[in-house]
Amino acid sequence: MKREYPCVEIDLCKITHNAKTILSMCSKKGIEVVGVTKVFCAELSIVQAMLKGGIKHFGDSRIQNLINMKDIHCKKTLLRISMESEAEEVVKYSDISLNSELQTIKVLAEAAKSANKVHNIILMVDVGDLREGVLVKDVIGTVRKILELSNINLIGLGTNVTCYGGVLPDENNLGKLIELKKDIKKIFDIELPIISGGNSSSLYMVMNNTIPKEINQLRVGEAIALGKETAFGESIANCYDDAFILKGEIVEVKEKPTLPTGEIGRDAFGEKPHFKDMGIRKRAIVAVGRQDIKVDGLIPLDKNISIFGASSDHLILDITDSSRELEVGDIVNFRMDYGCVLAAMTSQYVKKYYAKELAMSSI
Structure with missing residues (x-):
């Protein structure tokens, strides 16, 4: 399917x-x-x-x-x-x-x-x-x-x-x-x-x-x-922290500067963004955004990928150092915190699929 x-x-x-x-x-x-x-x-x-x-x-x-x-x-x-x-x-x-x-x-x-x-x-x-x-x-x-x-x-x-x-x-x-x-x-x-x-x-x-x-x-x-208690965010022994995985598809891959060009005003959410100059980086856009998920609750499974930010519909990643060469059409996987799972599971734009067998991952 x-x-x-x-x-x-x-x-x-x-x-x-x-x-x-x-x-x-x-x-x-x-x-x-x-x-x-x-x-x-x-x-x-x-x-x-x-x-x-x-x-x-x-x-x-x-x-x-x-x-x-x-x-x-x-x-x-x-x-x-x-x-x-x-x-x-x-x-x-x-x-x-x-x-x-x-x-x-x-x-x-x-x-x-x-x-x-x-x-x-x-x-x-x-x-x-x-x-x-x-x-x-x-x-x-x-x-x-x-x-x-x-x-x-x-x-x-x-x-x-x-x-x-x-x-x-x-x-x-x-x-x-x-x-x-x-x-x-x-x-x-x-x-x-x-x-x-x-x-x-x-x-x-x-x-x-x-x-x-x-x-x-x-x-x-x-x-x-x-798989976590929420007072201190500690893992619970013998529990899984990856029962919910968000998967997003890459729709653009380009090398671009990390500083926008022009005078900086407010973004689509009324906030004034701040940027750090990291030179030219390879960036990927994933087709998911703040309408669907809580961006600061995403954790890329590839630890060499980081998140620049997101708009309503686009998640922007730094894939310069990613563990594999990523192209348009590839899928990027993320663990999520509680608020992100809540948003994703509520969103009608995020499909839900169920794994039938326990993956062989360590606890």
Whole structure:
């Protein structure tokens, strides 16, 4: 079959392998892994690969993606704070949703009542990262009001760190959830079964045995997709970092100066570019651009290739020292970081192909 470019090649066996490895690591600590599917838009082939790796609970930020998974028999959690406008869909297509606004929880209660269901929620707590969550001082009051609602079942507390403020998970901020759980038990005489201690950034605490034993759930996406914990960007032992490879086709090869000629103004994105004079270099243009990918998240597999920059539709490479002679029509391969995978998998202009067998690459 003729391939179309640009494309992302996804090695499903590597996804399965990473899922098994991370699940095993967390299971030893009594931690449930919620497999996060948003980075690849819940593509069913990849979801199935994670299922094969043992993941039984999936989470996504978009209700559309949970709807896409409606025929897959597994537990599903809506990760982004629910919108009132999608309350009926949240109740119908998710088993659990993360929430921080009492007003929205009341709307979910009404939707659940209309559907003759009880909807499970995890109350998100802001422990310092300043994204979503009830402030610690307001948790008890919020819980009191949630418990007054019918058709809503409060099953846990959760938090999110590193995604906005860059705050690292540690024993102190995760410890706030544990103390709140104890306070809720004492005041309301209820046991919350889930303490959701963050995302892939919390895995470093699992790896170095510092995660509090009361944390019994993590929401993991990037680590399964790219084999890295996200607090420090360290590789996870026995995991693959190349399950997603971007492939782009060269459409021009020419030797050109590295300094543009003429007065420099703003580029197509309103930025004023700066250039370093490196003399004449051999440059290749690849037919992929900033509309499709996050340029600073690309890593050429050929370490002798570097990236000059990109416009909406063109990626400009320095191939002067490339390991092989490159010509128009040749394909250049790149690893990607999380933001780049997210953009590429979302783009309708980037084709997706699935490798059926595990490539023989070292871990």
